[in-house]
Amino acid sequence: xxxxxxxxxxxxxxxxxxxxxxxxxxxxxxxxxxxxxxxxxxxxxxxxxxxxxxxxxxxxxxxxxxxxxxxxxxxxxxxxxxxxxxxxxxxxxxxxxxxxxxxxxxxxxxxxxxxxxxxxxxxxxxxxxxxxxxxxxxxxxxxxxxxxxxxxxxxxxxxxxxxxxxxxxxxxxxxxxxxxxxxxxxxxxxxxxxxxxxxxxxxxxxxxxxxxxxxxxxxxxxxxxxxxxxxxxxxxxxxxxxxxxxxxxxxxx
Amino acid sequence: xxxxxxxxxxxxxxxxxxxxxxxxxxxxxxxxxxxxxxxxxxxxxxxxxxxxxxxxxxxxxxxxxxxxxxxxxxxxxxxxxxxxxxxxxxxxxxxxxxxxxxxxxxxxxxxxxxxxxxxxxxxxxxxxxxxxxxxxxxxxxxxxxxxxxxxxxxxxxxxxxxxxxxxxxxxxxxxxxxxxxxxxxxxxxxxxxxxxxxxxxxxxxxxxxxxxxxxxxxxxxxxxxxxxxxxxxxxxxxxxxxxxxxxxxxxxxxxxxxxxxxxxxxxxxxxxxxxxxxxxxxxxxxxxxxxxxxxxxxxxxxxxxxxxxxxxxxxxxxxxxxxxxxxxxxxxxxxxxxxxxxxxxxxxxxxxxxxxx
Numbered sequence: 083x084x085x086x087x088x089x090x091x092x093x094x095x096x097x098x099x100x101x102x103x104x105x106x107x108x109x110x111x112x113x114x115x116x117x118x119x120x121x122x123x124x125x126x127x128x129x130x131x132x133x134x135x136x137x138x139x140x141x142x143x144x145x146x147x148x149x150x151x152x153x154x155x156x157x158x159x160x161x162x163x164x165x166x167x168x169x170x171x172x173x174x175x176x177x178x179x180x181x182x183x184x185x186x187x188x189x190x191x192x193x194x195x196x197x198x199x200x201x202x203x204x205x206x207x208x209x210x211x212x213x214x215x216x217x218x219x220x221x222x223x224x225x226x227x228x229x230x231x232x233x234x235x236x237x238x239x240x241x242x243x244x245x246x247x248x249x250x251x252x253x254x255x256x257x258x259x260x261x262x263x264x265x266x267x268x269x270x271x272x273x274x275x276x277x278x279x280x281x282x283x284x285x286x287x288x289x290x291x292x293x294x295x296x297x298x299x300x301x302x303x304x305x306x307x308x309x310x311x312x313x314x315x316x317x318x319x320x321x322x323x324x325x326x327x328x329x330x331x332x333x334x335x
Numbered sequence: 336x337x338x339x340x341x342x343x344x345x346x347x348x349x350x351x352x353x354x355x356x357x358x359x360x361x362x363x364x365x366x367x368x369x370x371x372x373x374x375x376x377x378x379x380x381x382x383x384x385x386x387x388x389x390x391x392x393x394x395x396x397x398x399x400x401x402x403x404x405x406x407x408x409x410x411x412x413x414x415x416x417x418x419x420x421x422x423x424x425x426x427x428x429x430x431x432x433x434x435x436x437x438x439x440x441x442x443x444x445x446x447x448x449x450x451x452x453x454x455x456x457x458x459x460x461x462x463x464x465x466x467x468x469x470x471x472x473x474x475x476x477x478x479x480x481x482x483x484x485x486x487x488x489x490x491x492x493x494x495x496x497x498x499x500x501x502x503x504x505x506x507x508x509x510x511x512x513x514x515x516x517x518x519x520x521x522x523x524x525x526x527x528x529x530x531x532x533x534x535x536x537x538x539x540x541x542x543x544x545x546x547x548x549x550x551x552x553x554x555x556x557x558x559x560x561x562x563x564x565x566x567x568x569x570x571x572x573x574x575x576x577x578x579x580x581x582x583x584x585x586x587x588x589x590x591x592x593x594x595x596x597x598x599x600x601x602x603x604x605x606x607x608x609x610x611x612x613x614x615x616x617x618x619x620x621x622x623x624x625x626x627x628x629x630x631x632x633x634x635x636x637x638x639x640x641x642x643x644x645x646x647x648x649x650x651x652x653x654x655x656x657x658x659x660x661x662x663x664x665x666x667x668x669x670x671x672x673x674x675x676x677x678x679x680x681x682x683x684x685x686x687x688x689x690x691x692x
Contacts, residue, residue, distance in 0.1 A: 130587050155589030166581040170634035174349045175576075182577050183589035188570045191351065200349045212349060235588070 083107050084129060084158070084239045084270055089137040091124045091294075098124035100294035101137070106287075108238065111262065111271040113285035115278060115305075117315045121294040122274040123163070126241050129272065130160035141239065155183035159232040163243040169217025173227050176216055177202055180234030202233040206260060222253035229260060240264060242273040246280065258284045278330040282306050290314060302328040351573075354641055358632040362645035366423070369649035373419035376656050378663065379410045386411065418549040421557065422655040422669075423648035425546075425610040426620055428561045430647020432603035432610075433621025434628075434639045435568045438575035439599050440506045446621040447607040450513040450600065451489035454520035456611040459485020461524045461538050465531045478541065479556070479612035485520070486608035492516050494600075506582075506596075543668035544615030546655050553613045564606025565644050571599050575636035617651070619673045623681045624650055630684050650677075 085105040091098045099121040106112040114122040128135040131146060131154050139146040141157050149157070159180075167176065180202070181195040191199075203209050206226045211219065219227060225245065232240060245261065246254040254277070262284055265271045275281040281288055282302030290298040290305050292314040298305045306328045308321045322329040374386050381389075385402045389411060392401040403411065432447035440449065448454075463481035497512035528538055574595050577585050582592045624647040625639055632638050651669075657676065658669045 127583075132583055132586055151586065151591055152589035155587060158587075160584075160587040162583055162587075166579070166584060168579050168634065170629075171576070171579075172352070175351045175635060178349065178351055179577055179580065179588065182585075185573075188574070190573060196349045203349065 083142050084272065085140050086125075086129070087138040087140070089125065089128055089135055089139065091121070091128050091133055091135045098294055099128065099135070102291075102294075102296060104289055104296070104299075106239075106270050106272050108270050109265060109268050110287065111265045111273070111285040112287045112289060113281040114272065114274045114289050114291060115281050116291035120291040120314075122291055123243055125291070126160070126243050126272065126274055129239075130158055130241050132160065152183050155235065155237070157237050158239045158241060159235040159237040160241045161228055161232050161243065161245065163247055165228045167216045167224060167228065169215060171216050172213050173208055173216060173219070173230070174199065174203070174212040176227060177208075177230045177234050180231040183235060198236055199234045202230040205233060205264075206230045221249055222256060225249060225253070225257050226260065229257070229264075233264065238268070239270045239272070242271070244274050244276060246275070246277065254280065278306055278311065279328070282328040282330070306330055351637055352633055352635060353637045355632065355638065358638065358642060362642050362649070366645045366649040369652040370419055370423065373422065373652040373656055374411060374415050376660060377410070377415055379407060381407055381411055413551075417551045417554050418546045418655065419652055420554045421549040421613060422546050422651045424554065424557050424561045425614045425617065426624075426651025426654075427644045427648035428565065428606045428610040429617065429620040430624035430643040430650070431565050431568050431640060432607045434625035434636070434643040435571070435575065435599050435603045436621070437625060438578060438636050438639075439596050440510060441579060441581070442510070443626065444622065447603060448616070448621070449510065450493045450604065451516035451520065452486045452604060452607050452611060453616050454517035454524070455485040455487070455489025456482040456608065457485070457542055457616065458489075458520040458524040458527075459483070460541050460615075461527050464534050464537050464541065465527055483608050483612040486611055487604065489516050489520055490600075490604045490608075494597075541615050543670050544617040545658065545666065545669045546614060547659070547666050549613075557609050557613045560609030561606050564602045564609075567602035568599065568606075569641050569644070571595070571602075572636045572640040575599070575640065579636070616670065617673060618670050619677050620647055620651055623673075623677045627681065627684050
């Protein structure tokens with residue numbers, strides 16, 4: 083479980099996140115949505131302890147600031163929008179790097195680390211890619227390798243910044259299904275997502291940010307209304323709702 | 336039971352490659368071969384067998400008969416051996432420091448002189464040659480000491496400047512600060528040099544670098560720094576792989592990026608400054624050796640760091656052999672040799688490995 087209380091992220095005089103309070107329970111998926119510059123990524127990076135913030139981030143009730151970097155990394159795994167994937171590293175080596183918070187500063191991986199990495203590879207069906215260099219993988223396979231690295235961290239909270247960027251429709255679904263399965267394993271998942279329809283399909287709770295503040299939150303049906311999207315994205319859309327979910331369809335203006 | 340067997344198999348495959356037996360053995364053999372060639376080649380002929388037996392004769396309790404007469408022994412152990420040892424130390428240090436700098440700055444062109452080591456050492460040595468040598472006779476020790484101090488001072492200045500410009504978060508500010516400091520020290524050094532054109536030759540000879548005056552005391556001065564620095568860098572090899580994911584991801588994996596970077600830069604700088612102090616500025620080793628390892632073995636720093644240490648040592652010993660034999664009895668500056676023979680060799684490695692990939 084991860085929660086924030088009155089979270090502010092400032093860059094000089096500019097505040098990217100203004101007083102965000104949210105709470106994500108174990109085994110749930112929360113999607114941060116909102117237009118460009120709404121503060122989604124800044125909020126996510128604050129949750130990962132990568133930017134300075136005011137206010138509080140709590141993990142299972144404990145103040146994240148008091149945890150120290152290594153302990154925090156054992157509780158929160160973060161995947162940036164464009165992860166660095168050194169092309170010559172093998173998938174296994176890359177996934178093993180995810181064990182860093184469990185390995186002493188100058189230490190080496192032990193058997194438990196290799197087992198955790200092997201489990202992560204198996205969970206994402208990457209075993210047969212273990213010895214392939216990252217540079218030889220397709221976009222979808224690469225994204226799975228990145229997820230496996232985060233999973234090897236064995237942190238109960240998984241933060242993903244735009245996990246579907248640069249993937250085709252089928253690969254987007256594949257990756258989101260995998261994340262959904264991980265959520266089913268009991269992880270707390272918080273992602274930013276551009277695609278509102280996909281966000282509504284997968285996340286049980288949407289948090290719509292604009293100008294750094296929460297302007298709407300709740301289920302897809304509650305948040306993804308045409309007036310909401312028009313007001314905060316400046317977009318003209320038709321929202322179709324049926325038993326398959328909520329669909330946000332862009333129209334010509 | 337089947338499930339257990341399956342998971343054991345998967346675990347076996349999830350390994351970081353590291354050095355690898357073949358590459359490790361090849362580099363050790365290359366270094367040993369280079370050391371023997373370094374000892375064997377010279378105007379006075381001493382056979383490889385005699386060298387080995389002469390060396391063993393110094394080992395107590397082995398009772399190996401010393402095969403060489405006093406003069407050959409002096410040539411071998413007082414002239415050639417310190418020179419070979421110093422070249423090995425300096426070569427290993429420059430290569431391992433270069434590899435580490437490339438990792439820390441995630442820049443394939445970073446070399447150990449990036450943060451102002453060269454400029455600072457050059458300025459320090461020039462000042463010592465111009466002022467100390469003129470003031471007192473018998474101050475040969477002043478030049479390496481001043482070079483060492485200049486190198487450390489320049490990097491400290493770079494770090495202070497870079498930090499104030501936000502280098503705690505990005506490496507770009509640090510590299511720019513390095514360029515600033517290097518430019519400034521070069522300007523001062525050139526100014527001093529021009530004002531004292533009588534010592535121009537001495538300054539120039541020092542800058543080009545070389546091992547012609549190497550003694551065991553140089554080796555003794557340099558060795559502790561090289562040993563300590565390379566140990567620290569080799570211990571950081573896995574962290575260099577983590578840093579290759581970028582600052583953000585390394586931080587999200589629980590690494591204190593600024594502290595790790597400082598530890599690596601400090602170790603690489605200290606070793607490089609010690610190497611530069613006893614050998615002058617030898618270009619190219621810090622770039623060519625790590626990249627050759629990357630192209631031939633692996634880009635993981637677990638392999639690049641330790642293998643660069645071995646291969647760099649062997650490479651500079653061989654370069655020094657060429658420097659003292661090609662124009663014998665005159666000597667070529669070793670920097671000329673490393674560039675002249677290193678560049679085409681590197682071009683071949685680059686071509687063949689890209690073709691193979």
